[in-house]
Amino acid sequence: xxxxxxxxxxxxxxxxxxxxxxxxxxxxxxxxxxxxxxxxxxxxxxxxxxxxxxxxxxxxxxxxxxxxxxxxxxxxxxxxxxxxxxxxxxxxxxxxxxxxxxxxxxxxxxxxxxxxxxxxxxxxxxxxxxxxxxxxxxxxxxxxxxxxxxxxxxxxxxxxxxxxxxxxxxxxxxxxxxxxxxxxxxxxxxxxxxxxxxxxxxxxxxxxxxxxxxxxxxxxxxxxxxxxxxxxxxxxxxxxxxxxxxxxxxxxxxxxxxxxxxxxxxxxxxxxxxx
Amino acid sequence: xxxxxxxxxxxxxxxxxxxxxxxxxxxxxxxxxxxxxxxxxxxxxxxxxxxxxxxxxxxxxxxxxxxxxxxxxxxxxxxxxxxxxxxxxxxxxxxxxxxxxxxxxxxxxxxxxxxxxxxxxxxxxxxxxxxxxxxxxxxxxxxxxxxxxxxxxxxxxxxxxxxxxxxxxxxxxxxxxxxxxxxxxxxxxxxxxxxxxxxxxxxxxxxxxxxxxxxxxxxxxxxxxxxxxxxxxxxxxxxxxxxxxxxxxxxxxxxxxxxxxxxxxxxxxxxxxxxxxxxxxxxxxxxxxxxxxxxxxxxxxxxxxxxxxxxxxxxxxxx
Ligand SMILES: Nc1ncnc2c1ncn2[C@@H]1O[C@H](COP(=O)(O)OP(=O)(O)OP(=O)(O)O)[C@@H](O)[C@H]1O
Ligand SMILES: [Mg+2]
Numbered sequence: 001x002x003x004x005x006x007x008x009x010x011x012x013x014x015x016x017x018x019x020x021x022x023x024x025x026x027x028x029x030x031x032x033x034x035x036x037x038x039x040x041x042x043x044x045x046x047x048x049x050x051x052x053x054x055x056x057x058x059x060x061x062x063x064x065x066x067x068x069x070x071x072x073x074x075x076x077x078x079x080x081x082x083x084x085x086x087x088x089x090x091x092x093x094x095x096x097x098x099x100x101x102x103x104x105x106x107x108x109x110x111x112x113x114x115x116x117x118x119x120x121x122x123x124x125x126x127x128x129x130x131x132x133x134x135x136x137x138x139x140x141x142x143x144x145x146x147x148x149x150x151x152x153x154x155x156x157x158x159x160x161x162x163x164x165x166x167x168x169x170x171x172x173x174x175x176x177x178x179x180x181x182x183x184x185x186x187x188x189x190x191x192x193x194x195x196x197x198x199x200x201x202x203x204x205x206x207x208x209x210x211x212x213x214x215x216x217x218x219x220x221x222x223x224x225x226x227x228x229x230x231x232x233x234x235x236x237x238x239x240x241x242x243x244x245x246x247x248x249x250x251x252x253x254x255x256x257x258x259x260x261x262x263x264x265x266x267x268x269x270x271x272x273x274x275x
Numbered sequence: 276x277x278x279x280x281x282x283x284x285x286x287x288x289x290x291x292x293x294x295x296x297x298x299x300x301x302x303x304x305x306x307x308x309x310x311x312x313x314x315x316x317x318x319x320x321x322x323x324x325x326x327x328x329x330x331x332x333x334x335x336x337x338x339x340x341x342x343x344x345x346x347x348x349x350x351x352x353x354x355x356x357x358x359x360x361x362x363x364x365x366x367x368x369x370x371x372x373x374x375x376x377x378x379x380x381x382x383x384x385x386x387x388x389x390x391x392x393x394x395x396x397x398x399x400x401x402x403x404x405x406x407x408x409x410x411x412x413x414x415x416x417x418x419x420x421x422x423x424x425x426x427x428x429x430x431x432x433x434x435x436x437x438x439x440x441x442x443x444x445x446x447x448x449x450x451x452x453x454x455x456x457x458x459x460x461x462x463x464x465x466x467x468x469x470x471x472x473x474x475x476x477x478x479x480x481x482x483x484x485x486x487x488x489x490x491x492x493x494x495x496x497x498x499x500x501x502x503x504x505x506x507x508x509x510x511x512x513x514x515x516x517x518x519x520x521x522x523x524x525x526x527x528x529x530x531x532x533x534x535x536x537x538x539x540x541x542x543x544x545x546x547x548x549x550x551x552x553x554x555x556x557x558x559x560x561x562x563x564x565x566x567x568x569x570x571x572x573x574x575x576x577x578x579x580x581x582x583x584x585x586x587x588x589x590x591x592x593x594x
Contacts (some may be wrong), residue, residue, distance in 0.1 A: 008352065018384075022382060026382075031412050033370070101367075102361050103367055105326075106365040106379070107382070108331055109354060109380075110382045111383065111384070215396045273331075
């Protein structure tokens with residue numbers, strides 16, 4: 001019988017190591033999910049690539065970029081930003097499934113670092129975002145998309161994309177803990193999809209009627225899409241408004257604001273579990 | 276028991292959910308190495324009590340400790356000493372049984388090799404070795420339950436909480452759970468288990484707390500309680516309605532208590548102290564009175580009957 005009872009670590013450094021180790025254990029659980037069900041992972045990647053191909057080849061012929069330029073060059077950054085926002089569904093499903101199945105409670109009854117669940121979720125979701133981005137970049141390159149401002153610009157663009165994904169993590173955790181039902185992802189999709197289209201991801205907001213155009217311009221997804229178009233040196237839609245003139249600033253501010261609101265709410269969500 | 280520190284203590288725990296009072300002054304003391312049963316109907320507050328004791332839920336007031344560690348102030352230390360098997364299986368559906376146990380083992384800070392070895396042992400012990408590498412999604416309810424139980428035993432905890440561990444299990448799996456609980460207590464683990472079955476509490480527990488409306492309404496060894504409850508019961512199902520009064524009179528004489536009659540089912544039923552003596556007197560008495568019985572059965576009182584006796588409220592019994 002293993003009756004080995006360990007005591008929690010005492011020094012701050014030992015506690016940090018312990019928290020990182022637990023976080024990695026929780027991350028590895030997701031990696032094991034992928035290994036157990038590679039098809040699910042591949043299907044997710046294919047879906048993003050399909051959206052890109054569909055708009056690039058099916059609708060692309062009918063689209064034009066206001067400032068001139070190739071629609072596919074305009075489209076790829078849009079879809080990159082779009083998939084970061086849609087990542088909220090991945091986080092939501094993982095968090096609400098654990099909460100509904102009692103796995104969250106099991107974790108809470110274990111002597112593990114309380115931060116490990118969030119750290120593990122965060123690492124796994126960012127890894128999955130990186131995989132999605134990689135798949136889209138490859139597909140984009142095959143479609144003729146390129147970055148024109150060198151590696152530094154491209155890096156800054158990917159950093160902004162992952163920053164947006166990180167902001168979506170907090171929203172996903174918060175909603176997952178509040179709703180605690182993986183089936184509610186349907187409802188989430190109904191909310192997220194229009195937000196995806198009501199942006200500059202696929203078309204220039206200038207083509208939309210007045211107030212819709214304003215919503216699309218201020219949409220966090222548009223901020224990141226417009227910012228990374230600039231950083232990649234891809235054609236933008238060239239609006240005259242404040243958000244279209246300060247896209248990089250807005251692509252930093254929006255995720256910061258979302259994090260500032262939903263990170264505390266997510267942490268409170270965990271606290272509420274013991275109420 | 277006075278000099279030894281109790282393994283589990285709950286003092287005057289209160290917890291409400293909005294209007295619902297889930298715990299209303301719940302008290303519990305469990306001696307180290309004991310098996311303590313929490314017996315109560317749906318909604319009595321069993322799960323709430325277990326969740327407070329397992330550090331998952333903060334009580335509104337009152338205090339509780341596990342292995343001497345306060346479950347609120349020293350939750351982390353308490354967690355190293357407790358295992359929890361909740362009312363619903365809490366395992367990762369997308370992982371195999373083995374992967375689940377290794378994951379939880381790692382989160383108990385076992386080394387990878389130790390976590391692997393422990394997972395193997397537990398799968399073996401709960402007859403899951405063959406299916407250990409299948410995803411849990413493909414498990415039956417009983418298999419899931421056994422895996423869940425295995426996950427609660429990874430560290431051979433000092434105190435193990437089992438919330439309705441055998442609900443939904445087939446008799447064989449139930450016996451295995453009982454055997455596992457007995458083995459654990461033989462090795463020194465203290466067990467607190469909730470159940471709706473007097474039979475189960477009777478089989479496993481050295482002491483039983485009967486819970487109703489968030490508080491303990493009776494506590495004692497099973498024998499003590501059964502004495503208060505009126506022990507076992509004898510049920511007689513008659514062939515003819517007309518025999519009901521005669522049979523009731525005979526049974527009253529033998530049992531020394533007023534039997535209950537249920538004309539719809541042609542049933543008379545009475546509590547008996549000495550099971551076998553009552554049976555061997557009743558059968559000849561019935562036949563010499565010319566009464567044909569379709570069935571004569573000895574059984575443990577149901578939870579309803581336990582409550583009937585403990586609360587003394589005749590209206591509450593459900594036929
Ligand atoms: N999360 C919750 N929110 C609101 N009410 C709750 C919650 N959990 C429990 N309750 C209520 O508290 C009371 C006690 O519930 P509890 O789950 O502890 O009972 P139980 O004895 O475990 O019942 P069962 O045998 O059905 O499992 C019930 O009235 C229940 O409706
Ligand atoms: Mg319960």
